[in-house]
Each structure stands twice: as C-alpha cells, then as structure tokens.
Amino acid sequence: MNKRIALSLAALVLVAPVLVAQGGCKRSTRPNASVDRTKYLQAFGECTHATVRSFQGAAGELAAATAKLDAEPSDATRAAARAAWEKAIDLWQQAEMMTIGPAAPTGVPGGRALRDPIYAWPLVNRCFIEQNLVAKGWEDPAFSTNALISVRGLAAVEYLSYYEATDNVCPSTATINATGTWAAITADDLGKRKRAYAKVAADDVSKQSTALLDAWDPAKGNFTAMLATAGKGSALYARQELALNAVTDALFYLDTETKDLKLAKPLGLPAGDGGVECTTGTCPERLESLWAKRSKAHLRNNLVGFRKLFTGCAADFSGVGFDDLLQELGAGELGKRMDADVVAAIAAVDAVPFATLDEALAKDSASVRRVYDAIKKITDALKTEFVGVLGLDLPKRVEGDND
Amino acid sequence: MNRHISAFAFVVVALAGVGCSDDDSSGNNPNPSADTGVQTDTGGTPGDVGADTATACLKDVPSTYESPDYTTNAAAELSLRDRLKAIMDPMKAAEGDLTKKPTAAELKDLYAAGTPSLESLTTAYYAGKTKAIFDAFALAAGNTWTPAATPTGNGGKFGAYLYDAYGKDLRQQVEKGAFGATFYNRAAALAADKAGLSEAAIDKLVALYGAHPSFPQATEGVPNPDIWVAQYAKRRDDKTQATPGLYRRIKTSLITAKAAIKAKCDAERDAALNAFLLDWEKVELATVIFYLNDAAKKIEAATTADQQSSAIHAIGESMAFIHGFRQHGAATRKITDAQIDELLGLIGAPADGNATVYQLVTDTATALPKFKTAVGQVTTKIAGIYGFTEADVASYKNSY
Numbered sequence: 001m002n003k004r005i006a007l008s009l010a011a012l013v014l015v016a017p018v019l020v021a022q023g024g025c026k027r028s029t030r031p032n033a034s035v036d037r038t039k040y041l042q043a044f045g046e047c048t049h050a051t052v053r054s055f056q057g058a059a060g061e062l063a064a065a066t067a068k069l070d071a072e073p074s075d076a077t078r079a080a081a082r083a084a085w086e087k088a089i090d091l092w093q094q095a096e097m098m099t100i101g102p103a104a105p106t107g108v109p110g111g112r113a114l115r116d117p118i119y120a121w122p123l124v125n126r127c128f129i130e131q132n133l134v135a136k137g138w139e140d141p142a143f144s145t146n147a148l149i150s151v152r153g154l155a156a157v158e159y160l161s162y163y164e165a166t167d168n169v170c171p172s173t174a175t176i177n178a179t180g181t182w183a184a185i186t187a188d189d190l191g192k193r194k195r196a197y198a199k200v201a202a203d204d205v206s207k208q209s210t211a212l213l214d215a216w217d218p219a220k221g222n223f224t225a226m227l228a229t230a231g232k233g234s235a236l237y238a239r240q241e242l243a244l245n246a247v248t249d250a251l252f253y254l255d256t257e258t259k260d261l262k263l264a265k266p267l268g269l270p271a272g273d274g275g276v277e278c279t280t281g282t283c284p285e286r287l288e289s290l291w292a293k294r295s296k297a298h299l300r301n302n303l304v305g306f307r308k309l310f311t312g313c314a315a316d317f318s319g320v321g322f323d324d325l326l327q328e329l330g331a332g333e334l335g336k337r338m339d340a341d342v343v344a345a346i347a348a349v350d351a352v353p354f355a356t357l358d359e360a361l362a363k364d365s366a367s368v369r370r371v372y373d374a375i376k377k378i379t380d381a382l383k384t385e386f387v388g389v390l391g392l393d394l395p396k397r398v399e400g401d402n403d
Numbered sequence: 404m405n406r407h408i409s410a411f412a413f414v415v416v417a418l419a420g421v422g423c424s425d426d427d428s429s430g431n432n433p434n435p436s437a438d439t440g441v442q443t444d445t446g447g448t449p450g451d452v453g454a455d456t457a458t459a460c461l462k463d464v465p466s467t468y469e470s471p472d473y474t475t476n477a478a479a480e481l482s483l484r485d486r487l488k489a490i491m492d493p494m495k496a497a498e499g500d501l502t503k504k505p506t507a508a509e510l511k512d513l514y515a516a517g518t519p520s521l522e523s524l525t526t527a528y529y530a531g532k533t534k535a536i537f538d539a540f541a542l543a544a545g546n547t548w549t550p551a552a553t554p555t556g557n558g559g560k561f562g563a564y565l566y567d568a569y570g571k572d573l574r575q576q577v578e579k580g581a582f583g584a585t586f587y588n589r590a591a592a593l594a595a596d597k598a599g600l601s602e603a604a605i606d607k608l609v610a611l612y613g614a615h616p617s618f619p620q621a622t623e624g625v626p627n628p629d630i631w632v633a634q635y636a637k638r639r640d641d642k643t644q645a646t647p648g649l650y651r652r653i654k655t656s657l658i659t660a661k662a663a664i665k666a667k668c669d670a671e672r673d674a675a676l677n678a679f680l681l682d683w684e685k686v687e688l689a690t691v692i693f694y695l696n697d698a699a700k701k702i703e704a705a706t707t708a709d710q711q712s713s714a715i716h717a718i719g720e721s722m723a724f725i726h727g728f729r730q731h732g733a734a735t736r737k738i739t740d741a742q743i744d745e746l747l748g749l750i751g752a753p754a755d756g757n758a759t760v761y762q763l764v765t766d767t768a769t770a771l772p773k774f775k776t777a778v779g780q781v782t783t784k785i786a787g788i789y790g791f792t793e794a795d796v797a798s799y800k801n802s803y
Contacts, residue, residue: 131768175552
C-alpha cells in the first residue's frame with residue numbers, strides 16, 4: 001500500500017526534471033533539428049526511382065532473353081540470357097540498398113514487400129526449385145502469386161540458367177527422389193524444363209519490377225513525393241526524421257546482409273547474431289551467387305548503391321547525398337571520412353585477385369577478409385556517429401547485434 | 404485511493420507525452436511508463452486498473468489480486484498442473500533420448516492418477532484421443548523418423564520432437580490439447596457452478612489458467628512464473644502497450660470476479676467469469692494464428708531437419724490448441740465443432756484422420772503454397788469467430 005504511493009510519487013519526482021531538461025519534448029534536443037531535409041529526401045527518392053527504372057528496363061531484357069532461349073535454345077541464346085541476367089542482377093544489387101517504401105516489408109510505412117518476389121535472397125531453396133521442376137510449378141497460372149518466393153525471382157533464374165548438371169539436392173526421402181519422379185526426367189527434358197521455368201520466372205521478375213517502378217512513378221504511385229513531403233503533408237511520414245529513418249534503414253543492408261551474410265558467414269566469422277555456423281575454416285557454400293559465381297560483383301554493386309545514396313546518384317557520384325546533409329549539420333568530416341571508406345571498400349573488392357569469391361576463399365581468404373574489414377569500417381560509423389549526428393534510430397534488425 | 408494516486412502519476416506522464424506529440428506522432432512510444440517505475444508494481448500496469456469494471460453494485464475493484472490462502476484454496480488445481488507436468492516429463496525425456504521409452508500403460512496410469520484425475524476432468528472425447536496418443540507415442544519412442552513420401556511405420560524422432568508417421572507431434576496433442584479439453588473444461592465447470600462460487604473458487608481458476616496471484620506476466624526471472632495457458636496469454640499481450648491485451652484482461656476479469664463475489668454482485672461476477680473464459684479461448688486460438696504463420700515462415704526458410712522439425716512441431720501445437728475444444732460441453736465455448744473441423748481440415752490435420760503435415764517436408768514446393776493459403780484462411784476464420792481486428796491479428800503474429 002505504502003509502497004504503491006511511494007512508487008507513484010517517485011515516478012513524478014523522477015520524470016519531472018527529465019521533461020523540464022528536455023524542454024518537455026525528448027526529440028527536440030536532437031542535433032540541428034531545424035535543418036530542412038526536404039531536398040535530401042527528394043534526392044533519395046529520385047535516386048531510388050532512377051535505379052528502379054534502370055532495373056526495370058534490364059528485367060524486361062532478361063524476360064525477352066529467357067523467352068528467346070526457351071524458343072530457340074543454342075549456345076548464343078544461352079549466353080545472351082546469362083548476360084541479360086548479369087545486367088539485371090548488377091542493377092538490382094544496387095537497388096538492394098534502396099528497399100524503401102514499396103520494396104520494403106509490409107510492416108513499415110508504405111511497405112508492399114515488392115523486393116522479395118524480385119530477389120528474395122537469402123531465402124533461396126534449390127531443393128524447392130527442383131521440386132518445382134518435377135511438378136512443373138511454373139505452368140500454374142497462379143505461379144506469380146502463389147509460388148514460394150524461394151523458388152522464383154532472380155535467384156531462381158540464376159539456378160535455372162547456369163546450373164547444367166542433372167543432380168538435385170533434395171533428400172532421398174523427398175517425394176521427387178522417393179518416388180523416382182526426378183530420376184525419370186531425361187537430361188534433355190530437364191534442360192527444356194529449366195528453360196521454360198526460367199522464362200516464366202524472368203517474366204514474373206519483369207512484372208514485379210514494373211509494379212515497383214509504378215509505385216515510384218510520379219504519374220502513378222509517386223513515392224518520391226511521399227518521401228519529399230515528409231512532415232509537410234506526407235500521408236506516410238508525419239515527420240522528416242521518420243522518412244529519413246526509412247532511407248537509413250535501407251542503407252543498413254550493407255551491415256546485415258552485405259557484411260554479415262555475404263562475407264562473415266562464408267569467411268567463418270561471427271555474424272551480427274554472434275553465431276559462427278561455419279566450422280571448416282571458410283564456407284563457400286554460404287556465398288550469395290552459387291551458380292553464376294557473381295558474389296564478388298554483388299559486393300561491389302552493393303557498395304555502388306550505397307554510395308549513390310550517400311554521396312550522390314549521378315554516374316560520377318555527384319549530386320545530393322547524405323554527405324551533404326552531414327555537412328549542413330556540421331559533420332562534414334564524418335561525411336568525407338565515410339565516403340572515403342566506401343571508396344576504399346570498393347577498391348578492396350577490386351583488389352581481390354580472383355574472378356570469383358569461391359576461388360578467393362580457397363586461395364587467398366585474406367583478400368576477402370580485407371573486404372569485410374573495409375565494409376565494417378563503414379558500418380561501424382553508420383551504427384554510431386552517423387545515426388547519432390542525424391538523430392535517427394537503428395533499424396530493429398541491427399539493434400543489439402554484437403559486432 | 405492508492406490506485407488513484409498511481410493513475411494520477413500515469414496521467415501526468417501520459418500528458419507530458421501528449422505535449423510532445425509532434426515528436427512522436429508515430430505513437431510508437433514502446434513503454435509509456437518505463438521511465439517512471441510505475442510498472443514495477445505488478446498491479447499498476449497502465450490501462451490495467453480495476454476502475455473500468457466498477458458498477459453500481461460493484462463499487463470498488465482492487466488493482467491487484469490478493470489471496471493469502473491461494474495455495475490452500477487452489478491445492479487441487481495446483482496438483483493438476485503438477486500432474487500434467489508429470490506426464491510431460493517422461494514424454495520430453497523420450498524426445499531427448501531414444502533409450503527412454505515410456506510405455507502406454509505408464510502414461511495412462513499418470514493420466515488416471517490422483518483425485519480428481521486429469522482424465523476424469525477431460526472431455527470424454529479428448530480423453531479418448533489422449534489415450535490413443537499415448538499408444539502412438541509409446542510406439543514412436545525409441546525410433547528415428549524421416550518424413551517419407553509414402554508414410555509407413557510408427558514414426559519416431561525427427562529433429563527435437565517425436566512424430567507419428569504423418570508428421571503429427573504427439574506430445575503436443577496431449578499438452579496443448581489438455582489446455583482446452585481439461586483445464587478450460589474444469590474452469591468452465593467451476594464457473595458454471597453458481598452455488599459453489601466463492602472467492603476460493605476464483606483462486607482455483609487462477610491456478611487452472613496457469614498464473615499466480617502476483618500475475619507476473621513473465622515466464623522467467625520471477626518467483627512464480629506463468630505456465631500453461633497463462634504463458635501463452637503472456638506471449639499474446641504486448642505489455643508495452645497501454646491498452647490491455649489478453650493477459651491483462653484475464654487478470655482484470657479474475658480480480659473483478661473475486662471482488663464481485665465478495666460484494667455479492669452476481670451479475671458482475673458472471674460477466675467477469677464469462678469474459679475470463681472467452682479470453683482464455685481467445686488466447687488459444689490467437690496462438691494458433693501465431694504458430695501457423697510462424698510455421699509457414701520456418702518451413703520456407705528451413706534447410707536442416709531440425710529446422711523442418713521445429714516448423715511442423717508448431718503445426719502440431721496448433722492442431723492441439725484447436726482440437727482440445729472439440730466436443731466440449733461448456734456452454735461458454737464460442738467456437739463450434741463445425742468450425743473446429745473446418746480449421747483442422749484446412750491445416751491438414753483432420754480430427755479423425757491422418758495428418759498430411761509430412762508433405763510440407765517431402766514435397767515443400769507444392770505443399771507449402773497450399774498450406775500458406777490455408778493459413779490465411781484459418782487466420783481469417785479465427786478472426787471472424789472472435790472478432791479480432793486487423794491490428795489484433797498483426798499483434799498475435801508476434802510473441803511478447
């Protein structure tokens with residue numbers, strides 16, 4: 001009874017000075033709250049829109065190339081399909097840094113989860129794709145709405161376009177092996193099925209990319225305006241900080257996916273969750289691009305996408321970026337240092353002395369470790385000084401990680 | 404009086420927050436009282452005061468559940484909790500160690516032990532199901548099992564759990580099924596016995612539910628953690644939110660029922676008990692929403708037998724949460740047998756047939772999309788039965 005009164009009064013005594021010290025409002029003490037972020041949000045929106053537009057064009061080319069391969073299988077059409085996939089994935093790896101609004105998960109403002117049907121990595125399951133090859137799942141008219149995201153998108157197209165062997169990775173107890181349905185497919189038929197499946201999957205990627213582009217198109221969804229008008233009438237973002245936080249959350253892909261999943265796990269290092277799953281030195285099977293062997297290019301393109309938002313979206317990285325905002329907030333040195341770190345990380349990728357990360361892991365894992373270290377330098381600053389200066393919150397997926 | 408002071412403290416803090424609405428318009432302040440220490444008093448959770456339940460007859464509802472004689476009053480019900488654990492222990496041991504093989508007779512003896520026994524308090528329908536599960540469990544124990552395209556044999560251990568040959572998690576059918584078929588059944592009977600309703604009877608309900616008079620809303624780090632259904636109520640109630648969720652509502656209902664009995668306010672007593680039983684049922688079906696959605700995600704991401712097992716284990720829990728309410732005599736039960744059969748059918752676990760859960764492992768690419776569709780349908784149907792809002796459903800997909 002008395003304890004209750006004491007606690008209640010204590011609550012009043014404790015909270016009052018805090019409120020007074022904060023001028024009554026916790027966030028009003030955040031640095032340079034008065035700096036208008038509109039032009040930055042506009043720039044981030046335009047950059048994302050431009051990147052998605054480029055990707056959508058490439059996705060259309062991929063759909064056409066896989067259709068041609070299906071109709072006229074030859075070495076030339078196969079090479080063309082693979083080239084189209086590489087062009088598309090290179091652009092998408094840049095867009096991975098920009099999962100803002102419609103590409104983001106449904107739980108966030110404006111989120112429509114349009115990213116996953118395009119590229120759900122690390123949710124990719126070769127066994128499920130192989131089950132679909134037996135079941136001809138791509139022939140289902142509802143494929144693009146019902147099929148698992150782990151059996152479609154760019155990752156599925158990669159497997160179907162690059163993996164030519166006739167084995168499967170499903171266990172012997174899986175239906176396709178236990179009932180002999182996989183074994184009954186001839187090599188020729190399997191190739192035919194892979195081409196047909198790739199055509200449908202690529203066509204789906206193209207359609208999904210159009211949906212994403214439409215969401216950004218000023219004449220349609222106009223998500224750029226949603227960002228740019230944050231705190232000034234945006235239906236989604238009541239304050240500019242919320243919109244800015246959505247953009248920085250996307251940048252943290254560099255930490256949680258690029259650094260932790262694409263590098264730490266194959267290198268056998270502790271990832272953000274503190275776990276080390278690799279017990280054999282290095283684990284190339286944890287690399288991102290298992291069939292096209294493009295993991296190295298993916299790292300580079302992630303960094304390019306990051307730099308587009310951080311420094312500027314033009315081809316030479318000129319234009320408005322986070323470094324300008326940091327400058328305006330009195331932290332120009334931080335912006336310059338982080339940009340230099342990004343340039344250094346790209347150089348570290350380029351310095352890996354092998355064409356593929358598989359080979360590099362086997363012959364010179366130190367060169368891959370140097371890429372990891374260079375990226376960690378960026379993400380360490382991202383998690384501390386960067387969000388501190390901007391007065392933003394860490395994404396939930398990063399909070400509590402123990403780098 | 405004391406409650407009013409606490410409420411005043413909370414209101415002052417809340418108003419201070421309102422003054423900053425421009426800074427937190429997202430409304431996402433995760434714990435409005437965290438800075439004040441108000442929540443250190445288990446009875447003072449914001450929004451969880453008894454004042455809302457006061458009526459012309461019931462003028463004063465305390466904010467805490469006080470019962471010095473709880474252990475004595477609820478001795479029989481606490482014993483029931485222990486006896487369910489006594490059945491679970493050898494079953495869990497068998498899941499952990501293939502050399503541990505409890506016989507069906509041993510498990511049935513434990514089920515029939517005590518006065519009253521768990522068996523005697525279980526619906527006749529589910530008592531029969533439970534004993535059949537004991538038979539199946541004894542056959543599966545000691546074996547390893549891998550889901551096969553054509554199920555044969557007695558099943559066995561797959562990952563961390565024991566299954567029948569069709570992927571039904573056997574222990575879960577006993578434990579989670581008992582929540583509805585035994586414990587809810589007993590609670591409903593006590594609540595329906597108007598002549599026998601005393602303050603001590605409410606202590607029995609607290610025990611059957613799995614809580615303690617301190618209502619810790621915690622399953623670890625406290626002297627009397629929540630167990631059984633209370634544990635799941637805790638998981639379905641985000642205590643950082645000011646609006647009370649299922650756990651806090653149940654607590655308020657039990658406090659109100661006890662106060663109403665003391666004040667001889669029968670209408671308020673009955674309303675509180677009905678609310679308690681309905682929320683209990685909601686806890687179980689809301690947990691089905693959680694587990695099924697979780698299972699769908701886990702299956703898609705699974706790359707190891709342990710991960711696959713964890714996913715189909717979650718489906719096994721869901722089956723039992725639903726199935727325990729089948730052929731229930733309690734007048735308070737909201738879900739009907741027809742609805743139960745529909746839900747069980749949708750998730751591939753018909754009440755009187757073999758499950759098809761194994762297909763999620765053996766033929767995932769084909770079975771999982773269908774399962775996901777079914778999960779969506781089940782979620783919608785449960786929401787319809789209980790009037791869950793979209794926000795409720797979104798919340799129930801989390802574990803707190």
